[in-house]
Amino acid sequence: MADKVALITGVTGQDGAYLAQLLLQKGYVVHGVKRRSSSFNTERVDDIYVDPHEREARFFLHYGDLTDSTNLIRLVQETQPDEIYNLGAQSHVQVSFETPEYTGNADALGALRLLEAIRILRLEKSVRFYQASTSELYGRAQEVPQRETTPFQPRSPYAAAKLYAYWITVNYREAYGMFAANGILFNHESPTRGETFVTRKITRAVASIHRGLQETLYLGNIDARRDWGHARDYVEGMWRILQHDEADDFVLATGEAHSVREFVELAFAETGRTIRWQGTGVDEVGVDAGSGASLVRIDPRYFRPTEVDLLVGDASKAKAKLGWSHVTGFRDLVAEMVRADLTRVAADARHGQS
Numbered sequence: 154m155a156d157k158v159a160l161i162t163g164v165t166g167q168d169g170a171y172l173a174q175l176l177l178q179k180g181y182v183v184h185g186v187k188r189r190s191s192s193f194n195t196e197r198v199d200d201i202y203v204d205p206h207e208r209e210a211r212f213f214l215h216y217g218d219l220t221d222s223t224n225l226i227r228l229v230q231e232t233q234p235d236e237i238y239n240l241g242a243q244s245h246v247q248v249s250f251e252t253p254e255y256t257g258n259a260d261a262l263g264a265l266r267l268l269e270a271i272r273i274l275r276l277e278k279s280v281r282f283y284q285a286s287t288s289e290l291y292g293r294a295q296e297v298p299q300r301e302t303t304p305f306q307p308r309s310p311y312a313a314a315k316l317y318a319y320w321i322t323v324n325y326r327e328a329y330g331m332f333a334a335n336g337i338l339f340n341h342e343s344p345t346r347g348e349t350f351v352t353r354k355i356t357r358a359v360a361s362i363h364r365g366l367q368e369t370l371y372l373g374n375i376d377a378r379r380d381w382g383h384a385r386d387y388v389e390g391m392w393r394i395l396q397h398d399e400a401d402d403f404v405l406a407t408g409e410a411h412s413v414r415e416f417v418e419l420a421f422a423e424t425g426r427t428i429r430w431q432g433t434g435v436d437e438v439g440v441d442a443g444s445g446a447s448l449v450r451i452d453p454r455y456f457r458p459t460e461v462d463l464l465v466g467d468a469s470k471a472k473a474k475l476g477w478s479h480v481t482g483f484r485d486l487v488a489e490m491v492r493a494d495l496t497r498v499a500a501d502a503r504h505g506q507s
């Protein structure tokens with residue numbers, strides 16, 4: 154039997170890179186879509202890219218964009234994938250308040266464009282489609298923990314765009330009999346998480362502060378609670394969703410909620426510091442119990458016009474039907490991210506980049 158072929162949008166992102174690696178290990182030929190950028194944006198996949206001139210390549214990069222229908226149709230036609238993973242998105246919730254129209258175009262209509270590409274090329278019966286749906290759909294959640302049946306109440310342009318993508322995926326499944334599935338994934342992180350998401354922002358700052366390169370970490374709402382898992386575990390779940398005998402929608406989560414505040418405390422603890430909180434509201438300060446230095450301060454710039462206070466998922470359906478559950482817990486995740494940033498900061502210092 155010929156090797157399976159996968160097409161991944163958003164391959165240069167955190168999940169795209171982890172998924173490409175996983176699928177290559179499983180023997181797939183992997184085609185990834187990358188955007189044209191004036192600077193290098195393939196850092197996360199550079200280590201799996203093999204120059205086709207040197208030896209047989211199984212990983213290919215193609216220029217493309219979710220806002221460009223003809224490009225997507227051509228890519229699907231040329232690569233003839235068995236599985237499409239639509240991970241590409243403007244994925245930052247706060248940024249979506251500033252770029253709502255673009256976010257809708259890429260995140261909502263991007264999913265539609267891919268589904269239409271499949272239909273136009275008459276591949277409905279041969280392609281399996283995965284849509285990167287999100288716990289942000291639950292917004293001000295009406296049930297704790299959230300599961301597949303919990304009503305959606307999006308609280309940002311990002312979440313509203315992803316709501317469209319979720320339902321258009323369900324609709325194409327029902328209307329055209331396509332194998333189109335949603336993974337409703339709760340937050341998942343890693344050492345290669347984008348630097349402006351709160352976990353990575355914290356671990357980078359902890360490492361820089363530890364080396365004396367930064368004095369203060371500025372954050373927004375530190376009482377927000379999230380269900381944080383490891384991206385490595387979640388891409389395995391994506392793959393399992395597409396291997397299931399029928400197309401369906403699944404929550405992937407750890408089932409544990411922690412606050413941003415707890416993340417900060419644990420991350421600093423990795424470098425031997427204990428944080429004591431003083432003051433309230435925007436005047437609250439995280440003080441190093443040892444030195445008395447003010448390491449964490451609140452900057453209202455990072456508050457969102459509408460916030461999501463608590464997300465925590467129930468992944469029992471994925472456990473029962475896919476045999477999936479997370480492996481890496483919260484403490485190990487924080488420790489791995491801090492260690493990686495400490496190593497990176499030390500390497501940058503050696504190369505004189507800091």
Ligand code: NDP
Nearest residue numbers: 163165166167168218219240241242244259285287340341
């Ligand atoms: P990242 O932000 O790390 O990656 C997003 C990817 O999408 C990048 O490769 C980016 O390219 C690409 N992209 C952005 N805009 C476009 C566009 N217009 N056309 C084509 N590609 C585009 O996100 P993650 O890897 O963390 O997340 C993957 C997906 O899963 C996203 O859809 C996200 O919304 C969703 N999700 C993520 C969760 C998480 O906790 N990580 C949880 C639930 C859902 P470039 O590198 O050039 O910017």
Ligand code: GDR
Nearest residue numbers: 244246287288289339340349350351352372373374377455
């Ligand atoms: P989120 O992730 O919005 O959950 O979306 P993010 O890490 O940006 O925020 C998590 C929570 O932390 C609070 N917060 C801050 N956030 C950022 N980015 N920067 C800060 O300084 C800061 N201070 C406090 C936020 O207000 C929020 O409550 C992520 C993305 O990956 C989405 O694409 C994905 O769909 C969801 O996770 C599930």
